[in-house]
Amino acid sequence: MGLHVDHFKCDNCRSKDFIRVYNFSLRFHGVNFSDDLIYDEQTSEVYQCMECKKRFTREEIEEALAGIRKARRKRTPSTLEG
Numbered sequence: 001m002g003l004h005v006d007h008f009k010c011d012n013c014r015s016k017d018f019i020r021v022y023n024f025s026l027r028f029h030g031v032n033f034s035d036d037l038i039y040d041e042q043t044s045e046v047y048q049c050m051e052c053k054k055r056f057t058r059e060e061i062e063e064a065l066a067g068i069r070k071a072r073r074k075r076t077p078s079t080l081e082g
């Protein structure tokens, strides 16, 4: 059996090249019996297609990869997998 690599591809332009984009934010919330605000610093990542600039979240990519795994399993059924 040969080695085969399936890529996650942009569903808009079929490109397989992405760059990572970071969003930084602060989430403020009040504290009981106090005028203070405390905050959480959050960093989120999205992945942007280098061709058409469409953005995907990590979850969307994971989902697509899971779909590829399923499709591949159907095409080449293996008795080794449990």
Ligand SMILES: [Zn+2]
Pocket: 010, 011, 012, 013, 014, 015, 049, 050, 051, 052, 053, 054
């Ligand atoms: Zn694209």
